Amino acid sequence: MRTPTPHPPPGIIGHNRTMLTPHYCVFPPEGIMDSVLPGWPGCIIRFQTSPAMGARFAQALLIAPAGSGTDGPRNDGLEHFFYVQQGAMTFTADGQTTTLAPGGFAYAPAGMAYSLVATDAGEARAIWVKRPFEGVPGVPLPGLRTGHRDDAPREDSGPRWRHFLIGNKDISMDFEMNIMCYAPGAHFWCIETHVMEHGMVMLQGQALQLLGRDWHELWTGDFVWMGPYLPQQIYATGTEVVEYLLYKDVNRDVTFRP
Template sequence: MQGESRTASAYHPPCGGLPAQTALMTGRAVFTEAYAVIPRGVMSDIVTSVLPFWQGTRAWMLSRPLSGFSETFAQSLLELAPGGGSATPEPDPEAEGVLFVVEGRPNLTLAGHVHGLRPGSYVYLAPGAAWSLQNPEGTARFHWIRKAYERVPGLEPPESFVTHESREEPVAMPGTDGAWATTRFVASDDVRHDMHVNIVTFRPGGSIPFEETHVMEHGLFVLEGKAVYRLNRDWVEVEAGDFMWLRAFCPQACYAGGPGPFRYLLYKDVNRHAALRPRGLGR
């Protein structure tokens, strides 16, 4: 189908392999106290991980809670071989998650109901959700973003849901005439959610026209196109398949200079007071 081929091309599924022995080692990987860039070329076969209770699966671990790195979330890009998947995927009963499919057609079982997923499918998994994932044929790849849910007394956690990017209308940022738009999968003012995973899209020439500096931690995986991104005091060129991590308050800006749209999957922590003591400790 014509629409299917376009959808499959918009999420950068290729990854893996290994550079030739004749290749130069110099690349674009950067790791600083304020940000990190993991380029697409770094995601080779030799840096994959295997996970307990996942069969026929390998994972590129893009971020994890770590001193001096991401503090609030973990993100992986998982690849399922034919027949791969897991009946018991999530080891932490207090973890929430988002799945975003970039290739293939895995089947999700959520609360006893089976959902056929495809590129662009988006799944929010509430803490404690009963779910499993199986890949009947071909290769499937998807992002899995996990966060320890921050409960608030008197506030019920949100429900799990399944949707697709095509069902959500991008919302243009004020004053940009659509040059910069965000596809939101949950309402911004729904404070039950303590994380947002959105898709941000820039038309060619679109920009973040100032250095954003604010409390949200960010994880950005480039789905399509290329741009130059301002990270702290540096301009870094990024392209489809690259991952960026930005710590809270890291200045950021963007200029989409490519011939086509520049799009990325964006994680950020939201809607909670700043913790005044290490989490898990009493008063």
């Protein structure tokens, strides 16, 4: 008697939430493959977006086993932002060393050497954003910034609120990093269409997000890239508060190609 051919597990097609278009992406974390980089021995980097996709910045999940990280001070001419999600990391720049627990963040301006190392307590994970700095004549350069989400300024709008991490109303900065929060059932008040682009990581919860003309279900750990002028709106679903870390380029004029 012939052994039946195994069938794919139920839902193998219906549960595929990955999407990439010229204007946005939705990437569940399990589909993003590992990279290893010079200068980061022992670390795994999972790039979520980069200029290869069409984004004007790069974003990644950095996974650092205990005691691993940069192999010394690094200065590639870019500006860097780190947000720790798990474990603890020591961040050193401009002669200052700060231990970043979950919810801690650090910003190193372009041209400033930095180092980042997981403590010996266990594996650490951080969201990493980097991009070329866009300076403006007559505008002061931004400086080193470190902090924690619990100490960041907060703005409340009823069932929605946000934590301003860096860049809010700071003309020296060319991007912001915020944590957006929605109570279950809350939604953004309009369909946005703006010149800024976003990189978004779901920190917790479940949501439905309009991207262009289609709705996508988002879960904890998902990454979303949104290009300029993409119609977008979000509804918090599920039973817990939705939180996501959001990148947004700000404070700079449009550019014209020759």
